[in-house]
Amino acid sequence: xxxxxxxxxxxxxxxxxxxDPRSMALMVFAPVLLLTILKYVYYRQxxxxxxxxxxxxxxxxxxxxxxITSVSxxxxxxxxxxxxxxxxPISKVEFIGGYAIAFGxxxxxxxxxxxxxxxxxxxxxxxxxxxxxxxxAILDALLGLAIGLFVSSFAKTEFQAIQFxxxxxxxxxxxxxxxxxxxxxxxxxxxxxxxxxxSYAIDATRKVAMGSESIVHDSLVIVAFLFxxxxxxxxxxxxxxx
Amino acid sequence: xxxxTLSALNIEKEKNEILHSISLEFPEGKIIGLLGPSGSGKTTxxxxxxxxxxITSGSISVLNQPAGSKALRSQIAYSTQSASVYGDLTCxxxxxxxxxxxxxxxxxxxxxxxxxxxxxxxxQLAQTLSGGERSRLALAxxxxxxxxxxxxxxxxxxxxxxxxxxxxxxxxxxxEKGKTLVVSSHVMEEAENCDHLILLRDGKxxxxxxxxxxxxxxxxxxxxSVFITLxxxx
Numbered sequence: 001x002x003x004x005x006x007x008x009x010x011x012x013x014x015x016x017x018x019x020d021p022r023s024m025a026l027m028v029f030a031p032v033l034l035l036t037i038l039k040y041v042y043y044r045q046x047x048x049x050x051x052x053x054x055x056x057x058x059x060x061x062x063x064x065x066x067x068i069t070s071v072s073x074x075x076x077x078x079x080x081x082x083x084x085x086x087x088x089p090i091s092k093v094e095f096i097g098g099y100a101i102a103f104g105x106x107x108x109x110x111x112x113x114x115x116x117x118x119x120x121x122x123x124x125x126x127x128x129x130x131x132x133x134x135x136x137a138i139l140d141a142l143l144g145l146a147i148g149l150f151v152s153s154f155a156k157t158e159f160q161a162i163q164f165x166x167x168x169x170x171x172x173x174x175x176x177x178x179x180x181x182x183x184x185x186x187x188x189x190x191x192x193x194x195x196x197x198x199s200y201a202i203d204a205t206r207k208v209a210m211g212s213e214s215i216v217h218d219s220l221v222i223v224a225f226l227f228x229x230x231x232x233x234x235x236x237x238x239x240x241x242x
Numbered sequence: 243x244x245x246x247t248l249s250a251l252n253i254e255k256e257k258n259e260i261l262h263s264i265s266l267e268f269p270e271g272k273i274i275g276l277l278g279p280s281g282s283g284k285t286t287x288x289x290x291x292x293x294x295x296x297i298t299s300g301s302i303s304v305l306n307q308p309a310g311s312k313a314l315r316s317q318i319a320y321s322t323q324s325a326s327v328y329g330d331l332t333c334x335x336x337x338x339x340x341x342x343x344x345x346x347x348x349x350x351x352x353x354x355x356x357x358x359x360x361x362x363x364x365x366q367l368a369q370t371l372s373g374g375e376r377s378r379l380a381l382a383x384x385x386x387x388x389x390x391x392x393x394x395x396x397x398x399x400x401x402x403x404x405x406x407x408x409x410x411x412x413x414x415x416x417x418e419k420g421k422t423l424v425v426s427s428h429v430m431e432e433a434e435n436c437d438h439l440i441l442l443r444d445g446k447x448x449x450x451x452x453x454x455x456x457x458x459x460x461x462x463x464x465x466x467s468v469f470i471t472l473x474x475x476x
Contacts, residue, residue: 008342015339016330019367080326084383087292088343089315239310240296242255 001093009090009098010105013072017106023068027106031060031114039122050209053124055178057115057133058205061107061141062198066169069103069148070161077152086239096149096234100142107141108134127211136204136215139222143197146229153236172198177206197225245270245391245422246291251300253286253445260286261445264300268424268438273417275436276426277469282442284426285323288395291424292320305390316344321384323395323426325376329369333360336368337382344387357412358382359405374401381409385416392416393424398432410435430465441469448472 017024035053042049076082085095111134118124126133151168155161175185175193182193193199204218246268253261261283268274276284289295290302293310302309305317327336337351355361358378363371368379381397394413398406413423413435425436433439433453441448441456449456449472457463460471 005343008339012328012331012335012339015335016328019330019332079329080322080324081328083294083322084320084326084340085343086294087315087318087320088340088387089345090343240294242296 001091001097002089005090006094006097006101009094010101013099013102014105016072017102024106027064027110028113030064031056031110032117034060035114035118035122050125051206052178053118053122054126054133054209055176055202055205057111057118058136058140058201059173059178059198060114061110061137062144062147062201063165063169064110065103065107065141065144066148066151066165067144067162069099069145070152070155070164071158072099073149073152074155074158074161078157082237086237092234092237095237096230099149100145100230103145104138104142107138110141111137126209128208128215132208132215133205135219136201136208139204139219139226140198140201142226143201143222143229146226146233149233150229150236153233169198172196175199176202178202197222197229200225244268245305246424247303248287248290249301249303251287251290251302252298253283253290253295254298259445261290264445264447266440266447266450268422270422271417271420272437273413273423273425273435274438274440275433276424276440276442277430277433277465278428278442278448280428281444283445284428284442285395286445287442288320288393288424288426292318292393316387317390319384319387319389319392321380321394321397323399325373325380327368327376327379327383330367332365332367333371333379333382334364336379337386340383341386346388347386348388349385354382354385357385359408374405377401378405378409389421391422391424395426396428397425398427398429430469433465441472443473 035056038053038056039049115130115133115137119126119130147168151164152161155164175189175196176198177193182190182199185193200218200221204215207213207215207218244267248264248266251261251264264287276287278284286295290297291304291309304314307314331339333355334351337354341347341351355364358381360375360378360382363375368376371379377397377399381394384392384394398409401409413425417423438452439456440450456468460468462468462471
């Protein structure tokens, strides 16, 4: 791996984002809007808002990065730029790593802004540190990136790529313990839940909210999933095609 | 010496034969024109040389190494037919990014912009360029690094004749610096600018040689008639 090429690639991805201020604004505005709605939907049940909002801070980055990664990599595939890169000296690790650094940075900014808004104006109370929450958000964003990369190889168009969202992410959301605690699910479902990365992300945000337990274990599980998925995703980048 | 050698190359896509037993030797330091109508297999040959095409049988060697070898990636430049650049980056950013992937760059970004005459568009996003400007930008991003072989898929399509002539002048200068250029086109007139021609039709080689050799064989004076005579003669 060559550090220079890795950074050149991440700089390029950030430049592309910079030329698209509307997408960047939406990355922050959409979570802020949804959290505000959530706040007033549960106006009479503030404890439910406390519980759901903190988990949503883990879900947003994953959703957003899933979408922008699957669309960006699909664009690279369909526009021919990926082929150009495959012919050049850049390696697959540098290609994926460049995206991970750039989108990781974007989700860092998103997490700072959105969590500050939740903790400030919306009155979200967390016992743990905001920094820990931001850390979990970045891990989730990278998870979204890895899933998006993998899924984009099954899509032929951007239209299809977006339709993978309900198939790949919504079941994870239902099984993650956001709606019903994982311990109260039927055995098969809780086992399934244990095998899905988003469950650990939701657990981690809850632990930060309680401030009682360490999130090291959850973080390690998410990192393991992350590397596994990135590896599988990199196998879908074929140099030779039909 | 031959820089690129194709031996009995067969390529099928979904059971359709795209290239049929192609054997070719590309001379070094020349401009080689790959000419044929659309669908004749030009792009498939170029993709095979750069190692992007899955081949059914046969072999390709480039600079004495199998096509697609890692060592070749800094020695071959490739520009696709569809002007593959990042639409949401400016001209300068596009060229700078592709240049940053190579250890050494023969030309600076400014010089490359100058060569393809995009200096005044340098701060413009690629998606707002006209078709011709966009294809020149794609060409520009293939001039980074210090390649021995430059492969250009239809680089002059849709360009105005003055600019087209200037680009051929640029190709000639690159060739004089010792580079081998492989340029595809479906416009037979462009043959006049090439040192060596390969005429393709339906995935087969119709004829090969210099412009004057092909004119002599057929007894025709313009390349369109040469092509037609060769097709009818078969």
